[in-house]
Amino acid sequence: MIALKHTAIFIAIALLFSILISGSAAMDARSINITDCIGRNTTVPAEINRVISLNADATRIVVSLGAGDRIVGVDSYSLRCPILNKTYPRLKEVKDVGSHISGTLSMESLASLKPDVILLSGSSKDLADKIQAELGIPCVCTYFNVSKVDDFLSAYEVLGELMGKKERSRDIQSFIRNKINGIINVSSAIPKDQYPRVITIGQPLSNDPFKIVTVSSVIDWAGGINAGADSYKGGSPSKVVAIEQIAKWDPDMIFINGLALIDVDTILNDPNWKQLRAVKEGKVYKIYSAMVGYDPAIFMVQPMNLAKIMHPDRYTFDFQEEADKVFEKIYGISKLHPIFEAEFGISNV
Incomplete structure (x- = not known):
C-alpha cells in the first residue's frame, strides 16, 4: 500500500514536472532573443505582427x-520623406506618434497601439531603455552611425531576423554589397590625383545652400575628395559654412542635395557663387539624397550617381537603367x- 502511494506521488510529480517543462518550452517558442545593432539583448x-518605427x-x-x-505607428520624419511617400x-495612413527629436513623441500613443516591438536608432539607446522600463514594450535599435x-547591413541582419525575413534580408545585403564593391573596385584603380575635390550643399526641404555635408564615405567610394570634410569635428554629418569658406575650398564640382529646394540654375546664376571654378565650368549637379539617415536604395544610387558624374569614362554603366534596377529590387516598383x-530635378548624367 505504501509502495502504491509512493508510486502515485512519483507519477504526480513527474506529470507536474512535465507540464512545467512543456509550458516553459511553449513560452520559449513564443519568444526569441535579439541582439540589436548596438549590442542590446532583448526578448x-x-x-x-505590429511594429512602431x-x-x-x-x-x-x-x-x-x-x-x-505590419507597421502600425511611425515617427514624423518617416512620414515627411518624399521618397518613402512614393515607394x-x-x-x-499609419498613425503619426510624433518624434523624440522634436519633442513631440507620445508615450500614450505608443502604448495604445499595442505594438509587439518598437524600432529606434542606435543613438536612442536611453529612450529604448526608458520605453521598455515604463511600457514593457521590447525595443530594438539599428546602428549608431554608418562609416x-x-x-548599414547590420540593420538588415537584425531586422531580417526580427521580422522573419532572413532570406529576403540576405538577398538584399548581397545585392547592396555587390553594387558598392563594384563602384569601389573601379575608383580604387584611379590615381588619387585624378580625384576631383567636391562639396555637397543643401538639406532636404530647405532652400539654404550653405549647409554642407562633412562626412566622406560615399564620395570616397565614388572616387572623389570631400573638401567639406575639413569641417567635420564629430557629431552632426553636416555644418553651416559661409560662402567665403566655400571660395577657399574652390571645389572642382558642386553637388546639390536632391531633396533640397535649390536647383542647379539658382547656383549657376547667383553672383555670390560665380567666382567658383565649379560654377564657371558648369560643374554643378543635383544628386540623389535621402531625407534623413540612409535609404537602402539611395545608399547604392547616390554613389553610382557620383561615380558617373566624377568619372564618366571609367564607369560605363547606364545610370538611368541601373538606378531603376536598384529601386525595383529594393521597393518592388519599376x-x-x-x-x-x-520631381526632384536630379541632373541627367
Whole structure:
C-alpha cells in the first residue's frame, strides 16, 4: 500500500514536472532573443505582427523586406520623406506618434497601439531603455552611425531576423554589397590625383545652400575628395559654412542635395557663387539624397550617381537603367528613376 502511494506521488510529480517543462518550452517558442545593432539583448515575440518605427532608416528597411503592412505607428520624419511617400504610399495612413527629436513623441500613443516591438536608432539607446522600463514594450535599435557598408547591413541582419525575413534580408545585403564593391573596385584603380575635390550643399526641404555635408564615405567610394570634410569635428554629418569658406575650398564640382529646394540654375546664376571654378565650368549637379539617415536604395544610387558624374569614362554603366534596377529590387516598383528625376530635378548624367 505504501509502495502504491509512493508510486502515485512519483507519477504526480513527474506529470507536474512535465507540464512545467512543456509550458516553459511553449513560452520559449513564443519568444526569441535579439541582439540589436548596438549590442542590446532583448526578448521579443517570435512572431512580430505590429511594429512602431521611430527611426526612418528602420522604416525603410522594414518596407524593403516586404513587411511594411505590419507597421502600425511611425515617427514624423518617416512620414515627411518624399521618397518613402512614393515607394510606400500606405505609410500616409499609419498613425503619426510624433518624434523624440522634436519633442513631440507620445508615450500614450505608443502604448495604445499595442505594438509587439518598437524600432529606434542606435543613438536612442536611453529612450529604448526608458520605453521598455515604463511600457514593457521590447525595443530594438539599428546602428549608431554608418562609416562602412557593414554598419548599414547590420540593420538588415537584425531586422531580417526580427521580422522573419532572413532570406529576403540576405538577398538584399548581397545585392547592396555587390553594387558598392563594384563602384569601389573601379575608383580604387584611379590615381588619387585624378580625384576631383567636391562639396555637397543643401538639406532636404530647405532652400539654404550653405549647409554642407562633412562626412566622406560615399564620395570616397565614388572616387572623389570631400573638401567639406575639413569641417567635420564629430557629431552632426553636416555644418553651416559661409560662402567665403566655400571660395577657399574652390571645389572642382558642386553637388546639390536632391531633396533640397535649390536647383542647379539658382547656383549657376547667383553672383555670390560665380567666382567658383565649379560654377564657371558648369560643374554643378543635383544628386540623389535621402531625407534623413540612409535609404537602402539611395545608399547604392547616390554613389553610382557620383561615380558617373566624377568619372564618366571609367564607369560605363547606364545610370538611368541601373538606378531603376536598384529601386525595383529594393521597393518592388519599376520606372521610379524618371519620376524622381523629374520631381526632384536630379541632373541627367
